[in-house]
Amino acid sequence: MIGMNDFRAEPEALRQQEFAALERVLRSGWYVLGQELKTFETSWAQRCGVGFTVGVGNGMDAIEIGLRAIGIGSGDEVITTPMTAFATVLAVIRAGATPVLADIDPETALLDPLSVERCLSSRTKAVLLVHLYGQMREMTGWMALCAGRGIHLLEDCAQAHLASVSGKVAGSFGTWGAYSFYPTKNLGAIGDGGALVTHVAAIAQQAQILRNYGQTERYHHPELGLNSRLDELQAALLSVRLTWLEEFTARRQQIAQAYYAGIKNPHILLLAQPAAAENHVYHLFVIRCQQRQRLSAYLTEKGIANLSHYPIPIHRQPPCQNVRCDPNGLVQAEVHAAQCLSIPCHPQMSDRDVAYVIEVMNEYK
Numbered sequence: 518m519i520g521m522n523d524f525r526a527e528p529e530a531l532r533q534q535e536f537a538a539l540e541r542v543l544r545s546g547w548y549v550l551g552q553e554l555k556t557f558e559t560s561w562a563q564r565c566g567v568g569f570t571v572g573v574g575n576g577m578d579a580i581e582i583g584l585r586a587i588g589i590g591s592g593d594e595v596i597t598t599p600m601t602a603f604a605t606v607l608a609v610i611r612a613g614a615t616p617v618l619a620d621i622d623p624e625t626a627l628l629d630p631l632s633v634e635r636c637l638s639s640r641t642k643a644v645l646l647v648h649l650y651g652q653m654r655e656m657t658g659w660m661a662l663c664a665g666r667g668i669h670l671l672e673d674c675a676q677a678h679l680a681s682v683s684g685k686v687a688g689s690f691g692t693w694g695a696y697s698f699y700p701t702k703n704l705g706a707i708g709d710g711g712a713l714v715t716h717v718a719a720i721a722q723q724a725q726i727l728r729n730y731g732q733t734e735r736y737h738h739p740e741l742g743l744n745s746r747l748d749e750l751q752a753a754l755l756s757v758r759l760t761w762l763e764e765f766t767a768r769r770q771q772i773a774q775a776y777y778a779g780i781k782n783p784h785i786l787l788l789a790q791p792a793a794a795e796n797h798v799y800h801l802f803v804i805r806c807q808q809r810q811r812l813s814a815y816l817t818e819k820g821i822a823n824l825s826h827y828p829i830p831i832h833r834q835p836p837c838q839n840v841r842c843d844p845n846g847l848v849q850a851e852v853h854a855a856q857c858l859s860i861p862c863h864p865q866m867s868d869r870d871v872a873y874v875i876e877v878m879n880e881y882k
Protein backbone atom coordinates (compact mmCIF):
# COMPACT_ATOMS: atom_id res chain seq x y z
CA MET A 518 0.00 0.00 0.00
CA ILE A 519 1.33 3.45 -0.88
CA GLY A 520 0.15 5.59 2.03
CA MET A 521 -0.63 9.30 2.31
CA ASN A 522 2.37 9.40 4.70
CA ASP A 523 5.01 6.94 5.85
CA PHE A 524 6.79 8.13 8.99
CA ARG A 525 8.30 4.71 9.67
CA ALA A 526 10.26 5.00 6.43
CA GLU A 527 11.97 8.24 7.47
CA PRO A 528 15.80 8.19 7.33
CA GLU A 529 17.59 6.47 10.19
CA ALA A 530 19.84 9.54 10.56
CA LEU A 531 16.76 11.64 11.36
CA ARG A 532 15.60 9.02 13.87
CA GLN A 533 18.99 9.11 15.64
CA GLN A 534 18.90 12.92 15.85
CA GLU A 535 15.41 12.70 17.33
CA PHE A 536 16.56 10.19 19.97
CA ALA A 537 19.39 12.57 20.90
CA ALA A 538 16.95 15.49 21.23
CA LEU A 539 14.61 13.35 23.31
CA GLU A 540 17.40 12.37 25.67
CA ARG A 541 18.61 15.97 25.96
CA VAL A 542 15.17 17.16 27.07
CA LEU A 543 14.60 14.26 29.47
CA ARG A 544 17.96 14.84 31.13
CA SER A 545 17.47 18.62 31.31
CA GLY A 546 14.61 18.26 33.81
CA TRP A 547 12.84 21.30 32.22
CA TYR A 548 9.74 20.46 30.18
CA VAL A 549 7.64 23.58 29.52
CA LEU A 550 8.58 27.14 28.39
CA GLY A 551 12.34 26.69 28.36
CA GLN A 552 15.40 26.97 26.17
CA GLU A 553 14.31 24.38 23.57
CA LEU A 554 11.21 26.46 22.83
CA LYS A 555 13.26 29.67 22.57
CA THR A 556 15.72 28.00 20.21
CA PHE A 557 12.97 26.67 17.96
CA GLU A 558 11.05 29.97 18.01
CA THR A 559 14.19 31.81 16.92
CA SER A 560 14.93 29.46 14.03
CA TRP A 561 11.33 29.35 12.83
CA ALA A 562 11.07 33.17 12.89
CA GLN A 563 14.26 33.32 10.86
CA ARG A 564 13.00 30.79 8.30
CA CYS A 565 9.74 32.70 7.94
CA GLY A 566 11.50 36.05 7.64
CA VAL A 567 9.64 37.58 10.59
CA GLY A 568 10.79 39.07 13.86
CA PHE A 569 8.79 36.79 16.16
CA THR A 570 7.48 33.26 16.55
CA VAL A 571 5.30 32.24 19.49
CA GLY A 572 5.04 28.47 19.95
CA VAL A 573 1.57 27.27 20.98
CA GLY A 574 -0.26 24.00 21.50
CA ASN A 575 -1.64 23.51 17.97
CA GLY A 576 -2.58 25.28 14.77
CA MET A 577 -6.15 25.96 15.76
CA ASP A 578 -5.03 27.72 18.95
CA ALA A 579 -2.51 29.73 16.92
CA ILE A 580 -5.43 31.21 14.93
CA GLU A 581 -7.58 31.85 18.02
CA ILE A 582 -4.68 33.41 19.92
CA GLY A 583 -3.71 35.45 16.85
CA LEU A 584 -7.24 36.87 16.53
CA ARG A 585 -7.51 37.67 20.22
CA ALA A 586 -4.03 39.22 20.24
CA ILE A 587 -5.19 41.85 17.72
CA GLY A 588 -8.50 42.46 19.46
CA ILE A 589 -10.76 40.63 17.00
CA GLY A 590 -13.72 39.10 18.81
CA SER A 591 -17.41 39.58 19.45
CA GLY A 592 -19.20 41.55 16.71
CA ASP A 593 -16.24 41.36 14.31
CA GLU A 594 -16.42 39.54 10.98
CA VAL A 595 -13.57 37.52 9.51
CA ILE A 596 -13.87 36.52 5.85
CA THR A 597 -12.42 33.13 5.02
CA THR A 598 -12.88 30.06 2.83
CA PRO A 599 -15.36 27.17 3.07
CA MET A 600 -12.69 24.88 1.56
CA THR A 601 -10.40 24.38 4.54
CA ALA A 602 -9.88 22.28 7.64
CA PHE A 603 -12.76 22.82 10.08
CA ALA A 604 -10.18 24.15 12.58
CA THR A 605 -9.79 27.40 10.60
CA VAL A 606 -13.40 28.41 11.10
CA LEU A 607 -13.72 26.85 14.55
CA ALA A 608 -10.83 29.05 15.73
CA VAL A 609 -12.62 32.18 14.46
CA ILE A 610 -15.76 31.13 16.37
CA ARG A 611 -13.72 30.23 19.49
CA ALA A 612 -12.22 33.73 19.41
CA GLY A 613 -15.80 35.07 19.62
CA ALA A 614 -15.73 36.49 16.09
CA THR A 615 -18.12 35.77 13.20
CA PRO A 616 -16.85 33.85 10.18
CA VAL A 617 -18.11 34.89 6.73
CA LEU A 618 -17.48 32.50 3.85
CA ALA A 619 -16.42 33.52 0.34
CA ASP A 620 -16.18 31.23 -2.67
CA ILE A 621 -13.03 29.73 -4.20
CA ASP A 622 -11.30 29.90 -7.56
CA PRO A 623 -11.93 26.51 -9.24
CA GLU A 624 -8.42 26.42 -10.76
CA THR A 625 -6.63 26.48 -7.39
CA ALA A 626 -9.35 26.02 -4.74
CA LEU A 627 -7.96 29.19 -3.09
CA LEU A 628 -10.17 32.14 -2.06
CA ASP A 629 -11.62 34.15 -4.94
CA PRO A 630 -10.95 37.91 -4.44
CA LEU A 631 -14.15 38.96 -6.22
CA SER A 632 -16.20 36.78 -3.90
CA VAL A 633 -14.34 38.21 -0.89
CA GLU A 634 -15.26 41.72 -2.09
CA ARG A 635 -18.94 40.71 -2.09
CA CYS A 636 -18.62 39.53 1.52
CA LEU A 637 -17.16 42.77 2.91
CA SER A 638 -19.30 44.70 5.40
CA SER A 639 -18.83 47.51 7.91
CA ARG A 640 -18.06 44.80 10.49
CA THR A 641 -15.30 43.10 8.47
CA LYS A 642 -12.05 43.19 10.47
CA ALA A 643 -9.91 40.70 8.55
CA VAL A 644 -9.48 38.40 5.58
CA LEU A 645 -8.08 35.05 6.72
CA LEU A 646 -6.35 33.41 3.75
CA VAL A 647 -5.66 29.68 3.79
CA HIS A 648 -2.65 28.60 1.74
CA LEU A 649 -4.53 25.44 0.88
CA TYR A 650 -2.61 22.25 -0.01
CA GLY A 651 0.66 24.20 0.40
CA GLN A 652 0.07 26.70 -2.39
CA MET A 653 0.40 30.46 -2.45
CA ARG A 654 -0.50 32.81 -5.26
CA GLU A 655 0.09 36.48 -6.01
CA MET A 656 -0.16 38.28 -2.65
CA THR A 657 0.00 41.95 -3.70
CA GLY A 658 -3.70 42.03 -4.59
CA TRP A 659 -4.70 40.70 -1.17
CA MET A 660 -2.40 43.16 0.58
CA ALA A 661 -3.83 46.05 -1.42
CA LEU A 662 -7.44 44.96 -0.80
CA CYS A 663 -6.89 44.77 2.97
CA ALA A 664 -4.77 47.91 3.23
CA GLY A 665 -7.36 49.84 1.19
CA ARG A 666 -10.12 48.85 3.62
CA GLY A 667 -8.04 49.21 6.76
CA ILE A 668 -8.55 45.55 7.68
CA HIS A 669 -6.09 42.82 8.61
CA LEU A 670 -4.70 40.28 6.18
CA LEU A 671 -4.20 37.03 8.14
CA GLU A 672 -2.63 33.79 6.94
CA ASP A 673 -3.51 30.23 7.88
CA CYS A 674 -0.19 28.59 6.93
CA ALA A 675 -0.94 25.17 8.46
CA GLN A 676 -0.33 23.47 5.09
CA ALA A 677 2.29 25.81 3.65
CA HIS A 678 5.60 25.57 5.55
CA LEU A 679 8.29 27.37 3.50
CA ALA A 680 5.97 28.17 0.57
CA SER A 681 7.00 31.56 -0.76
CA VAL A 682 6.16 34.27 -3.27
CA SER A 683 8.94 36.53 -4.59
CA GLY A 684 11.24 35.26 -1.85
CA LYS A 685 8.82 36.05 0.98
CA VAL A 686 7.65 33.08 3.04
CA ALA A 687 4.06 32.23 4.06
CA GLY A 688 3.06 34.08 7.21
CA SER A 689 5.25 37.13 6.49
CA PHE A 690 2.72 38.98 4.30
CA GLY A 691 -0.10 39.62 6.72
CA THR A 692 -0.48 40.87 10.28
CA TRP A 693 0.37 37.34 11.35
CA GLY A 694 0.60 33.77 10.10
CA ALA A 695 -0.61 30.70 11.99
CA TYR A 696 1.24 27.39 11.66
CA SER A 697 0.31 23.87 12.69
CA PHE A 698 2.93 21.21 13.44
CA TYR A 699 0.43 18.35 13.54
CA PRO A 700 2.39 15.20 12.59
CA THR A 701 1.13 15.00 9.00
CA LYS A 702 1.96 18.64 8.16
CA ASN A 703 5.10 19.36 6.12
CA LEU A 704 6.88 20.27 9.35
CA GLY A 705 5.30 17.97 11.90
CA ALA A 706 5.94 17.30 15.59
CA ILE A 707 5.58 13.91 17.29
CA GLY A 708 2.21 15.04 18.55
CA ASP A 709 0.46 18.41 18.52
CA GLY A 710 2.12 21.77 18.08
CA GLY A 711 1.61 25.16 16.48
CA ALA A 712 3.01 28.66 16.21
CA LEU A 713 2.07 32.23 15.46
CA VAL A 714 4.56 34.27 13.39
CA THR A 715 4.51 38.04 13.12
CA HIS A 716 6.61 41.14 12.44
CA VAL A 717 4.93 42.98 15.31
CA ALA A 718 6.48 42.75 18.78
CA ALA A 719 3.28 43.79 20.57
CA ILE A 720 1.30 40.98 18.89
CA ALA A 721 3.93 38.40 19.82
CA GLN A 722 3.93 39.67 23.40
CA GLN A 723 0.14 39.47 23.65
CA ALA A 724 0.21 35.94 22.20
CA GLN A 725 2.77 34.92 24.83
CA ILE A 726 0.41 36.18 27.52
CA LEU A 727 -2.63 34.46 26.00
CA ARG A 728 -0.94 31.05 25.57
CA ASN A 729 -0.12 31.03 29.29
CA TYR A 730 -3.48 31.65 31.07
CA GLY A 731 -3.37 35.36 30.25
CA GLN A 732 -0.52 35.73 32.71
CA THR A 733 1.85 38.70 32.44
CA GLU A 734 4.09 38.02 35.40
CA ARG A 735 3.80 35.09 37.76
CA TYR A 736 0.23 34.87 39.16
CA HIS A 737 -0.89 38.14 37.54
CA HIS A 738 -3.75 37.61 35.04
CA PRO A 739 -4.94 40.76 33.26
CA GLU A 740 -6.52 38.59 30.53
CA LEU A 741 -8.51 35.35 30.33
CA GLY A 742 -6.05 33.31 28.32
CA LEU A 743 -5.66 29.68 27.29
CA ASN A 744 -3.30 26.93 28.28
CA SER A 745 -1.67 26.39 24.90
CA ARG A 746 2.09 25.99 24.99
CA LEU A 747 4.53 24.20 22.72
CA ASP A 748 6.38 21.94 25.15
CA GLU A 749 10.13 21.44 25.28
CA LEU A 750 10.04 17.92 23.87
CA GLN A 751 8.06 18.96 20.79
CA ALA A 752 10.20 22.08 20.33
CA ALA A 753 13.41 20.00 20.46
CA LEU A 754 12.02 17.46 17.98
CA LEU A 755 10.80 20.27 15.70
CA SER A 756 14.29 21.82 15.72
CA VAL A 757 15.65 18.50 14.45
CA ARG A 758 12.90 18.00 11.89
CA LEU A 759 13.35 21.58 10.67
CA THR A 760 16.87 20.70 9.48
CA TRP A 761 15.27 18.15 7.11
CA LEU A 762 12.41 20.34 5.91
CA GLU A 763 14.09 21.76 2.80
CA GLU A 764 15.10 18.32 1.55
CA PHE A 765 11.65 16.87 2.24
CA THR A 766 9.96 19.85 0.57
CA ALA A 767 12.14 19.50 -2.53
CA ARG A 768 11.15 15.84 -2.77
CA ARG A 769 7.43 16.74 -2.55
CA GLN A 770 7.94 19.29 -5.35
CA GLN A 771 9.81 16.72 -7.44
CA ILE A 772 6.98 14.19 -7.07
CA ALA A 773 4.41 16.86 -8.00
CA GLN A 774 6.41 17.73 -11.13
CA ALA A 775 6.42 14.04 -12.10
CA TYR A 776 2.64 13.95 -11.63
CA TYR A 777 2.13 17.08 -13.76
CA ALA A 778 4.35 15.65 -16.49
CA GLY A 779 3.01 12.10 -16.30
CA ILE A 780 -0.70 12.10 -15.46
CA LYS A 781 -2.62 12.37 -18.72
CA ASN A 782 -6.18 11.17 -18.41
CA PRO A 783 -9.27 12.96 -19.75
CA HIS A 784 -11.25 11.86 -16.65
CA ILE A 785 -8.75 13.47 -14.27
CA LEU A 786 -8.32 17.21 -13.89
CA LEU A 787 -5.16 18.58 -12.26
CA LEU A 788 -5.28 21.89 -10.39
CA ALA A 789 -3.46 24.82 -12.00
CA GLN A 790 0.31 24.73 -11.59
CA PRO A 791 1.78 27.69 -9.71
CA ALA A 792 3.71 30.39 -11.58
CA ALA A 793 6.94 29.58 -9.71
CA ALA A 794 8.05 26.30 -8.12
CA GLU A 795 8.51 27.85 -4.66
CA ASN A 796 4.86 28.98 -4.54
CA HIS A 797 3.75 25.42 -3.74
CA VAL A 798 5.13 22.97 -1.16
CA TYR A 799 2.62 20.20 -1.96
CA HIS A 800 1.37 19.35 1.49
CA LEU A 801 -1.26 17.61 -0.61
CA PHE A 802 -1.45 16.78 -4.30
CA VAL A 803 -5.08 17.24 -5.27
CA ILE A 804 -6.89 16.31 -8.48
CA ARG A 805 -10.51 16.57 -9.49
CA CYS A 806 -12.65 13.81 -10.97
CA GLN A 807 -16.36 13.86 -11.77
CA GLN A 808 -16.75 10.29 -10.51
CA ARG A 809 -14.59 10.81 -7.46
CA GLN A 810 -16.05 7.86 -5.48
CA ARG A 811 -15.33 5.50 -8.34
CA LEU A 812 -11.74 6.72 -8.80
CA SER A 813 -11.17 6.52 -5.05
CA ALA A 814 -12.34 2.90 -4.91
CA TYR A 815 -10.20 2.03 -7.94
CA LEU A 816 -7.06 3.56 -6.40
CA THR A 817 -7.68 1.80 -3.08
CA GLU A 818 -8.07 -1.50 -4.92
CA LYS A 819 -4.72 -0.85 -6.64
CA GLY A 820 -3.03 -0.22 -3.27
CA ILE A 821 -2.88 3.59 -3.47
CA ALA A 822 -4.20 5.51 -0.47
CA ASN A 823 -6.37 8.55 -1.17
CA LEU A 824 -8.49 11.05 0.77
CA SER A 825 -10.69 14.03 -0.02
CA HIS A 826 -9.66 17.46 1.27
CA TYR A 827 -12.39 18.35 1.93
CA PRO A 828 -15.54 16.38 1.07
CA ILE A 829 -17.90 18.66 3.04
CA PRO A 830 -17.44 22.44 2.74
CA ILE A 831 -17.67 24.40 6.00
CA HIS A 832 -21.14 25.83 5.29
CA ARG A 833 -22.52 22.26 5.02
CA GLN A 834 -21.26 21.33 8.50
CA PRO A 835 -24.22 21.33 10.95
CA PRO A 836 -22.88 24.04 13.34
CA CYS A 837 -22.12 26.36 10.39
CA GLN A 838 -25.32 26.10 8.40
CA ASN A 839 -26.32 29.66 9.27
CA VAL A 840 -22.95 31.25 8.63
CA ARG A 841 -23.14 34.26 6.28
CA CYS A 842 -21.82 33.46 2.79
CA ASP A 843 -21.22 35.20 -0.53
CA PRO A 844 -24.73 36.29 -1.66
CA ASN A 845 -23.97 34.64 -5.03
CA GLY A 846 -23.51 31.30 -3.27
CA LEU A 847 -20.49 29.03 -2.81
CA VAL A 848 -20.89 27.10 -6.05
CA GLN A 849 -17.22 26.44 -6.77
CA ALA A 850 -16.58 25.23 -3.22
CA GLU A 851 -19.43 22.73 -3.60
CA VAL A 852 -18.16 21.44 -6.94
CA HIS A 853 -14.64 21.11 -5.55
CA ALA A 854 -15.88 19.29 -2.43
CA ALA A 855 -17.73 16.79 -4.63
CA GLN A 856 -14.80 16.18 -7.01
CA CYS A 857 -11.51 16.62 -5.12
CA LEU A 858 -9.21 13.73 -4.33
CA SER A 859 -5.73 13.80 -2.75
CA ILE A 860 -3.22 11.20 -3.89
CA PRO A 861 0.05 10.22 -2.13
CA CYS A 862 2.78 12.90 -2.34
CA HIS A 863 5.13 12.53 0.62
CA PRO A 864 8.93 12.65 0.89
CA GLN A 865 9.35 8.95 1.64
CA MET A 866 7.86 7.81 -1.69
CA SER A 867 10.32 6.05 -3.99
CA ASP A 868 10.63 6.77 -7.71
CA ARG A 869 8.97 3.41 -8.27
CA ASP A 870 6.00 4.42 -6.11
CA VAL A 871 5.64 7.64 -8.10
CA ALA A 872 5.82 5.82 -11.45
CA TYR A 873 3.25 3.30 -10.21
CA VAL A 874 0.81 6.04 -9.13
CA ILE A 875 1.14 7.72 -12.55
CA GLU A 876 0.61 4.41 -14.36
CA VAL A 877 -2.48 3.53 -12.31
CA MET A 878 -3.93 7.06 -12.72
CA ASN A 879 -3.47 6.86 -16.48
CA GLU A 880 -5.10 3.44 -16.70
CA TYR A 881 -8.31 4.69 -15.04
CA LYS A 882 -11.23 4.65 -17.48
Ligand SMILES: *Cc1c(COP(=O)(O)O)cnc(C)c1O
Nearest residue numbers: 575576577602604605675697699
Ligand atom coordinates in the same frame (compact mmCIF):
# COMPACT_ATOMS: atom_id res chain seq x y z
C1 LIG B 1 -4.23 21.27 10.24
C2 LIG B 1 -4.89 22.55 9.96
C3 LIG B 1 -5.32 23.41 10.97
C4 LIG B 1 -5.35 23.01 12.42
O1 LIG B 1 -4.12 22.67 12.96
P1 LIG B 1 -4.09 21.77 14.29
O2 LIG B 1 -2.66 21.79 14.69
O3 LIG B 1 -4.57 20.41 13.91
O4 LIG B 1 -4.98 22.42 15.29
C5 LIG B 1 -5.83 24.65 10.62
N1 LIG B 1 -5.92 25.02 9.34
C6 LIG B 1 -5.54 24.22 8.32
C7 LIG B 1 -5.66 24.71 6.92
C8 LIG B 1 -5.02 22.95 8.60
O5 LIG B 1 -4.64 22.16 7.58
